[in-house]
Amino acid sequence: MSAGVVQTPGEVVANRRVGAYHHLTVTAPGLAELAHPGQFAAFAVGGETSATLLRRCFSIHRVRPTGTYGGTLDVVVAAHGPGTQWLTGLRTHDAVDVVGPLGRPFPLPADPVPCVLVGGGYGSAPLFWLAEALRERGCPVEIVLGAASEDRLFGVVEARRSADRVHVTTDDGSAGTRGRVTAVLGEVLERTGAAVAYACGPMAMLRAVTEVASAHGAVAQVAVEESMACGVGVCMTCVMPVTGNDGVTRMVRSCVEGPVFRGDRVRWDAFADGICRVPDDAVGAPRAGGH
Amino acid sequence: MVDMSTTLAGTVLPNPVMTASGCAANGKELNRFFPVTDLGAFVTKTVMLDPRSGRPTPRMAETSSGMLNSIGLQGPGIDAFVEHDLAWLAERGARVLVSVAGNTAEEFGEVVQRLVASPAFSCVVGVEANISCPNVANRGLVFACDPVSSEQVVRIVRTRVPEGVPVVAKLTPDVTDIVAVAEAAVRAGADGLTMINTLLGIVIDTDLLRPQLAGVTGGLSGPAVRPVAVRAVWQVVAAMREGRLPTAPVIGVGGVRTGRDALELVAAGAAAVQVGTATFNDPSAPRRVLAELEAEVARHGVDRFADLVGIAHDRMVRP
Numbered sequence: 001m002s003a004g005v006v007q008t009p010g011e012v013v014a015n016r017r018v019g020a021y022h023h024l025t026v027t028a029p030g031l032a033e034l035a036h037p038g039q040f041a042a043f044a045v046g047g048e049t050s051a052t053l054l055r056r057c058f059s060i061h062r063v064r065p066t067g068t069y070g071g072t073l074d075v076v077v078a079a080h081g082p083g084t085q086w087l088t089g090l091r092t093h094d095a096v097d098v099v100g101p102l103g104r105p106f107p108l109p110a111d112p113v114p115c116v117l118v119g120g121g122y123g124s125a126p127l128f129w130l131a132e133a134l135r136e137r138g139c140p141v142e143i144v145l146g147a148a149s150e151d152r153l154f155g156v157v158e159a160r161r162s163a164d165r166v167h168v169t170t171d172d173g174s175a176g177t178r179g180r181v182t183a184v185l186g187e188v189l190e191r192t193g194a195a196v197a198y199a200c201g202p203m204a205m206l207r208a209v210t211e212v213a214s215a216h217g218a219v220a221q222v223a224v225e226e227s228m229a230c231g232v233g234v235c236m237t238c239v240m241p242v243t244g245n246d247g248v249t250r251m252v253r254s255c256v257e258g259p260v261f262r263g264d265r266v267r268w269d270a271f272a273d274g275i276c277r278v279p280d281d282a283v284g285a286p287r288a289g290g291h
Numbered sequence: 292m293v294d295m296s297t298t299l300a301g302t303v304l305p306n307p308v309m310t311a312s313g314c315a316a317n318g319k320e321l322n323r324f325f326p327v328t329d330l331g332a333f334v335t336k337t338v339m340l341d342p343r344s345g346r347p348t349p350r351m352a353e354t355s356s357g358m359l360n361s362i363g364l365q366g367p368g369i370d371a372f373v374e375h376d377l378a379w380l381a382e383r384g385a386r387v388l389v390s391v392a393g394n395t396a397e398e399f400g401e402v403v404q405r406l407v408a409s410p411a412f413s414c415v416v417g418v419e420a421n422i423s424c425p426n427v428a429n430r431g432l433v434f435a436c437d438p439v440s441s442e443q444v445v446r447i448v449r450t451r452v453p454e455g456v457p458v459v460a461k462l463t464p465d466v467t468d469i470v471a472v473a474e475a476a477v478r479a480g481a482d483g484l485t486m487i488n489t490l491l492g493i494v495i496d497t498d499l500l501r502p503q504l505a506g507v508t509g510g511l512s513g514p515a516v517r518p519v520a521v522r523a524v525w526q527v528v529a530a531m532r533e534g535r536l537p538t539a540p541v542i543g544v545g546g547v548r549t550g551r552d553a554l555e556l557v558a559a560g561a562a563a564v565q566v567g568t569a570t571f572n573d574p575s576a577p578r579r580v581l582a583e584l585e586a587e588v589a590r591h592g593v594d595r596f597a598d599l600v601g602i603a604h605d606r607m608v609r610p
Contacts (some may be wrong), residue, residue, distance in 0.1 A: 005323050007575060044572055051356040053513055053572040083353075099574060229351050229358060230571040233320035236313075236336075236362045237351035251344045251365060256320070275505045276348045284342035284368070291346050291363035291427070291506075 005232070006030040010098040012090045013069050019151045021122050022077045022088040023061070031100050032063035032071035037130035038200075038223050038260045041073060041100030042231030045083040054229045056083045057255070059200060060101060061125040073098065076125040076154055102231050103259045106130055106198055106221055112138030113195035116188050116218070117163070118181050118209050120201025121147045122154040126223065130198060131162040140164050142188055146181035146205070150174040182208045189216040196221060199263070203271060210263030220263030226254040241267035241279050249282045293588045294595040295581075297331065297562050299540045300457035300482035302416050304331035304386060304563065307596060308553065308581040311544050311567030312337055312390035312419060312461070313362065314512075315577070317376035318383070321570070325578035328385050334565060335376065337390040337421045340402050342368040346426065347505035352494035357513025357546070358568060359492050361506035363426045364392060369402045373409035381414035390461070391448070392421040396440075400447040407452060417456060420448045420481075423463035423488035425510045435463045435488070438475035449480035457482035459542060464523045465491055473527045474536040485542040485565070486523040490516055513546055513568040520545025521559045528560025528601055548576065550583025557584075557596075558603035 010026035017023075031041070042055035058075035065071050079088040090096060106126075109115070115134050117127045124145050131141045143163040147153040148171045156175075159166045167184045168176025177184055189197065189212065197213040199206055200223040213220040229235040233256040242257070243249045243265045252258070270277045278285050295306040309332045310321070317335050318327045327333045345365025352359040366372065369391075380387050389406060393399035403418060422444050423435035434440040441460065449458045460476035462469060464487040473484055489510025496503040524543045531538045543561025547553050548569040556564050564584070569576040588596050 007324055007573075050572075051514075052353065053356065053568060054351075054353050054358060055571065097573070227349060227351060229353075229360075230574070232323075232574050234314060234316040234574070235351070235360070235571050236316075236345065236365050237348070237360065239345065239348060239350070239365065274349075274499065277505075278344045278347055282344050284344040284365070286344065286346075286363075291343065 004034055005100065005102060006034070007097065007099045010073070010096050012092055012094045012096060013072055014092065015088070015090050018076070019154065020078065021154055022079065023074065024077055024087065024090065025072050025074050026096055026098060027069045027071065028073040028098050028100070029071045031073055031098065032065040035060050035063045035101035036105035037126050037133055038106035039101035039103050040231070040259060041075060041098050042102060043087060044097040045086045052083050052086070054083070055099070055231045056087065057228050057231045059126040059223060062129050073100070076122045078122055099232060103255055104257070106223070106260050108133060108137060109139065109196055114140045114192040115196045115198060116142050116144065116185070116192060116194040118144045118185060118197060118199040118201070119146070119154070120181065120205040121152050123201030123225070124154045124159070126200055127198065128155055128158045128162040140192065142167065142192055144169070144181050144185055144188060146170070148172065180208065181205060182212050185209065185212045186216060189213065189218055194218050199223070206263060207268045210266070210268070214264055221260055222263045222266070223259045224254050224261065228255050231255050240276055241270045241282050243267065249279055251278060251282060293585055295585055295588070297596060299417065299563060301455065302457055304416065306331040306581055307557070307563040308577060308584060309388060309542070309563060309565045310334045310570065310577050311565035312421060314567035314570045318380050318385060321574060321577070322383070324574040327380070328383055329578055329581065331563060332386045332388045332416055333380060334388045334419060335390055336366060337364055337392045337424065338366050338369050338372045338402065339364060339392050340369055340398050342366070342371065349503060349505055352503040352509065354494060354511065354513070355515060357511055357515035359494055359504060359509030359511055360489070361426050361504045361509035363506065364424060369405045373406060373411055377409060377411040377414070381411040385414060386416040387414045388417045388419050389415055390419045390421050392424060396443040396447050399444050400451050403448050403451040415456060418448060418452050418458050419485055420444055420458060420460045423461050425463065425465065425489055425491045425508065426506065433463060435460070435472055436466055438471050441472050442475040442479040445476045445479035445481045459483035459485050461485040461488055462523070463488045464519050469523050470526055470530045470536065473530070477537050477539050481539065483540040483542060484527060485544060486527065487516070487520045487545045490519065514548050514552070515546065517546025517552060517555070521555050524556055524561050525559040529604060532604055547580060550580055550587045553580050553584045554587045554599070557599050558601070560601040560604065562600050
């Protein structure tokens with residue numbers, strides 16, 4: 001059954017170290033043809049008898065529908081814990097079960113308006129593919145890449161190939177402008193007259209990008225990174241408060257209604273101290289005593 | 292050809308494999324991976340009277356061979372559920388076991404009343420009373436921790452569900468004597484029992500040195516809890532076989548990942564099996580477990596799945 005998503009026993013074609021990250025290419029027949037920038041793929045880790053049950057979800061970096069290996073899928077992985085370490089330790093020809101493409105892609109503008117793409121760390125993974133899609137439509141594209149340090153930047157060379165201009169920021173000043181992406185974003189938005197700011201990276205960065213974009217009259221489209229158990233919409237763990245077209249806030253699944261949301265629709269006020277609370281005005285919010 | 296059909300209190304299902312409540316949403320998501328109509332029954336996410344946001348996040352913590360969840364019964368409320376979700380399942384021709392809950396026994400009754408009144412009720416092959424969700428702010432609302440509360444809820448649900456449609460009570464293993472709670476449920480009119488719900492647990496984030504879940508406690512599920520599920524099914528079925536409580540079919544749930552796992556619950560006495568957390572690992576798991584269970588039944592050389600239900604009680608060697 002397709003319905004826009006496939007589950008496939010992928011085979012590792014390549015696993016390369018790139019700075020602080022790993023760039024993984026796996027065969028994924030049928031997936032590449034369906035995917036759009038902003039969508040993600042969910043990887044099972046540890047094999048069929050693994051004690052690590054939950055899927056690891058990654059924004060799709062690139063797809064190739066045809067080639068030597070048939071359709072392939074590229075993702076960028078940072079080894080944070082046992083699951084991602086298993087993935088980064090995979091070798092050529094190893095098997096890995098992949099489900100995708102999942103979620104809603106970045107919406108593309110109907111007109112050839114200027115766009116700015118912002119990536120934090122390896123959150124930049126889907127942006128180059130997005131940049132190419134935007135330029136095919138005639139949109140001028142500039143990319144801002146930010147990270148804590150130079151080794152945690154991803155895709156600077158690729159960015160130069162896929163955008164009209166690239167700006168780099170690092171917290172420690174080891175590459176580009178010292179500071180956060182917001183140190184340069186305002187100027188870039190102002191100069192380009194961008195209509196849309198696309199962003200992918202940590203939540204705090206997405207919130208900051210949304211604020212800067214709003215101040216410059218641009219719409220922010222942000223791809224969120226919420227922790228997910230399944231990635232396919234059944235576990236209800238990746239919910240976050242988002243305001244709909246009707247002005248009503250609901251706890252929505254970022255895997256099926258996202259991962260891309262309009263930045264100004266996300267209830268950033270609910271996020272603090274590593275917890276996302278349910279806003280009091282959200283549909284079905286707890287009354288006294290909690291849920 | 293193996294006969295995989297099973298009978299739950301007079302309702303015949305073509306096979307004994309179901310989704311587990313809260314692990315499969317309400318059908319549309321998994322139907323992208325396999326036809327939900329292939330399953331013996333589709334078990335819906337627990338529905339309550341009003342829309343409910345659920346708990347803050349993080350709601351999930353991975354554990355060895357399992358996970359904690361702290362969803363807090365997020366859902367659209369019974370009216371939206373019957374209009375959208377149940378109607379969709381009915382259109383597909385799915386057999387549906389609807390999981391219901393309430394903050395009070397009376398609210399359980401209200402939910403069931405609206406369910407029964409809905410035009411899509413024809414697809415309902417049973418009602419599962421979730422009296423054991425651990426993710427509620429007031430532990431006093433885990434009705435299945437107490438035989439008297441269990442009895443009150445089951446009695447109300449049973450009176451509001453039409454005769455011929457089974458009512459099953461879902462129990463928690465987090466009690467001193469699960470047989471006593473099972474007995475209370477069956478004597479109150481439950482036609483069957485689902486065992487087990489998740490076990491209450493806590494994970495500490497060792498970087499932040501605080502509970503990892505925003506809701507502090509969560510329900511433990513996954514292969515890690517399977518022996519607890521097998522034990523619960525075993526104890527209750529043993530008591531039924533000894534005549535200590537009326538006989539009623541048992542639906543086994545807890546840590547099923549493969550057909551062999553399902554067979555453990557079946558041999559312990561489960562007439563049907565639900566696949567839960569494994570679905571997060573493999574969205575095709577319920578359908579795959581059905582195929583694997585069928586192969587297991589064939590491997591044991593019997594023609595009928597039903598012949599294996601409870602067989603471990605007969606084969607037990609008494610020292």
